[in-house]
Amino acid sequence: MLRVPDDGPPADEPGADDLGPGDHAAAHVARDYGARADDAPHDHATTRPTTRPSVPAVKAVQRTFRVDRYMPKTAAQAQVVARLDDDGVLRYREDRALWGANNWQFVTVRVPADASKAQVMAVINAKTSSRVGDVHTGSRLRSITRARSVTIAWELGKGARPTSAWGANKSVNQMFFARS
Numbered sequence: 695m696l697r698v699p700d701d702g703p704p705a706d707e708p709g710a711d712d713l714g715p716g717d718h719a720a721a722h723v724a725r726d727y728g729a730r731a732d733d734a735p736h737d738h739a740t741t742r743p744t745t746r747p748s749v750p751a752v753k754a755v756q757r758t759f760r761v762d763r764y765m766p767k768t769a770a771q772a773q774v775v776a777r778l779d780d781d782g783v784l785r786y787r788e789d790r791a792l793w794g795a796n797n798w799q800f801v802t803v804r805v806p807a808d809a810s811k812a813q814v815m816a817v818i819n820a821k822t823s824s825r826v827g828d829v830h831t832g833s834r835l836r837s838i839t840r841a842r843s844v845t846i847a848w849e850l851g852k853g854a855r856p857t858s859a860w861g862a863n864k865s866v867n868q869m870f871f872a873r874s
Contacts, residue, residue: 753807758850759818760859760868762789762798763826765843771795772840779834784848784868786860799826800856801847815872818847829872845874 766772774791778784789796803817811832819828827845838844848868853861860866 754804755807756802756804757814758800758802758854758856759847759871760798760850760856761801761818761822761826761829761845761847762796763843763845764789764792764796764838766792766838766840767795769840772838772842775844776835776837779846779870779873782834782870784870786864786867797825799823800859802856811872815847818872827874829874831874832872834870835873843874847871847873 764771764775764778766775771792774789778789799822801818801821803814803821805814805817815829822828822845827843829845829847835844835846847870849871850856850859850868851861851866854866854868858864859868
């Protein structure tokens with residue numbers, strides 16, 4: 695840090711008589727290092743703020759997921775779980791055989807429109823409870839045995855909401871998004 699004594703301006707400096715008590719250090723810096731007097735500290739209240747170039751806003755979208763944790767108790771229920779994501783679509787009551795053997799939660803997230811699958815998964819996981827669990831992969835489930843659990847995130851289709859997950863006429867399918 696440069697220390698400049700504030701004992702007044704040099705007598706031979708132009709405008710030495712015009713300098714106020716706090717301007718002496720700025721005058722020394724300007725004289726000794728070739729800086730302009732404008733570069734010295736000054737009152738920002740009288741200066742005009744600089745404008746920054748506008749940055750295009752990232753468009754955010756809202757997406758809603760039903761996150762299910764399936765816990766098959768029998769071999770038959772395990773087969774149903776393994777088949778659920780085969781076509782990537784969950785139809786109305788397709789998981790009926792697992793009622794009572796699952797926990798579920800609706801999660802609504804707001805993410806950039808161009809967010810990667812991993813980014814969306816991270817936001818989903820931040821909002822799910824430990825009772826439901828997290829999702830980690832976009833790959834489909836090949837098989838599962840009874841007494842094991844798997845968490846699957848289904849994205850609600852257009853026209854569906856958490857209060858009517860398959861739409862008003864129960865004809866809107868949910869799409870596979872990710873699983874544990």
